[in-house]
Amino acid sequence: MSDETRSPQPETQDLSEILRIRRDKLTKLQQEGRDPFAVTRFDRTGFTADIRAAFEETGEEAECRICGRLMSKRDMGKAFFADLQDDRGRIQLYVRINDLGEELFNEFKKWDIGDIIGVEGFVFRTRRGEISVHARKVRLLAKSLRPLPEKFHGLTDVETRYRQRYVDLIMNPETRRIFEIRSRFIRHVRSFLDARGYMEVETPVLNTISGGATARPFITHHNTLDIDMYMRIATELHLKRLIVGGIERVYEIGRIFRNEGMDTKHNPEFTTVELYQAYADFHDMMDLFEELLSSAARDILGTYHLEWQGEQLDLTPGWPRLTMADAVKEHTGLDFMAISDDAGAVAAAKSIGVEIPANKPATWGNALYECFDQKVEEKLIQPTFITMHPVDVSPLAKRSANDPRLTERFELFICRSEMGNAFSELNDPIDQKERFRRQVELRARGDDEAGMMDEDYINALEYGMPPTGGLGIGIDRCVMLLTNSASVRDVILFPTMKPLGD
Secondary structure, rough: OOOOOOOOOOOOOOHHHHHHHHHHHHHHHHOOOHHHHHHHOOOOOOOHHHHHHHHHHHHHOOOEEEEEEEEEEEEEEEEEEEEEOOOEEEEEEEEHOOOOHHHHHHHHHHHOOOOOEEEEEEEEEEOOOOOOEEEEEEEEEOOOOOOOOOOOOOOOOOHHHHHHHHHHHHHOHHHHHHHHHHHHHHHHHHHHHHHOOEEEOOOOOEOOOOOOOOOOEEEHHHEOEEEEEEEOOOOOHHHHHHHHHHOOEEEEEEEEEOOOOOOOOOOOHHHHHHHEEOOOHHHHHHHHHEEEEEEEHHHHOOOOEEEEOOEEEEEOOOEEEEHHHHHHHHHHHHOOOHHHHHHHHHHHHHOOOOOOOOOOOOOOHHHHHHHHHHHHHHHHOOEEEOOOOOOOOOOEEEOOOOOOOEEEEEEEEHHHHHHHEEEEEOHHHHHHHHHHHHHHHHHHOOOOOOOOOOOOHHHHHHHHOOOOOEEEEEEHHHHHHHHHHOOHHHHHHOOOOOOOOO
16 A cells, blocks of 8 residues: 555546647657657666565665656655556655755656656655655656556456557556466476477468368468468478478477457467477377476466366366267267267257258268267366367378277367367378368368368378377467466457457
8 A cells, every 4th residue: 555545536637638738748848858758768776576575675775776657646745655667566656855856846746647757766664664765866758648547447448458458558467467477378388398309490371272270261462473372270281291301399389360250269360389299199199288288387376276267177187088979978968989870970969959060061070079069068167188089070180090980189178168189190191182182172162161282291291201199289278277367368468359440
């Protein structure tokens, strides 16, 4: 708490009047040769958190130079209490006319909330026990020409928070915490994989075909080559080319672009980490994913027990592993492993209200997948691996040796959300080419999420790719989990937004 009661807000002024007043102040400063925007640097001796920590340790009234944004002022007549906010937190200022002199003190009185200032003084503890900086000199470093949101309530409008993330970060410490956790999670992923011998690489964002996933791509045009190009929907096919080339453990953290709907779990551009390991399979990828995500919770938050979307979650290692058919049987009663033909599978799906989309073939595999997607996924709360997906929906995964209708693939679900996707990678170029052909046929029938033929990737496989495990993880959803965020827009600094009108 600050030493003095915060003064009430003045009556609301018309925004255009406030903007005019602030610009008039700037003009006056510039005319007097004191343009704050002409300032190029300020020598600080530390951040607010460092100064506070040092004082708590020593109790010494040390000299300091700090800088940041002026967040509040309380006028005491011949003195002010104020709050300064920098990159690490806030600290109270004590500003007296006796220390600054009348001219500089009167200038300080005219400065606005939101202005960027520098302060030279010493750290002390007030009579009420608050660590503060007693100012001897103050300097205006940049002028704020727009008022901050009302200080008692902060920036609460969700739409404005996403559009004006800069104001959101100024006003809401929780927003800063979310993106600090995001940064720590990405560092954790890198250090986790680097420690296991993976090489980080970069692959093209622009491609001449769309491949590596089933999703609608963004299309752009290269003027010099006069060709349409696709923004990548996955990094998979280039990374597996590197496995062929002999880089046996490889990963990329990168931005992905998919031209599809937006909701609380989807943004048109998002971040993934994809990794591939030669001589491994999808069981190895399950072990790795479980260790990576559970250790992130332990190391970043200090616990395996989290709350997300109102659910209490336990990320202690040892997560259940269910085949898709077993999960459907458990939650719907339908036993797809006892059904051998397409017609019977489609009829079974219809019996529980599941329809096959018109642009998908009416097959056993699609019926199984749609039953899971429409009836089971929403019931998966605790971390659960769903394995053995149908070939029909897994064009890049290796077939099961026990049942050619299925693939060695898994997805991890937590609290109704898919967190990652992994395969024992298909390395048979003949089988892969046939599956690409089926994707091309689906595309011709109107499925604009189906893949394209990638002849160069087939060419790479023909040189020989070792047995390989691959894993793709949604960075944004993992951060949602770790920060208890309800929407993917909460964890993307600048989410895609529909433009405002005039």
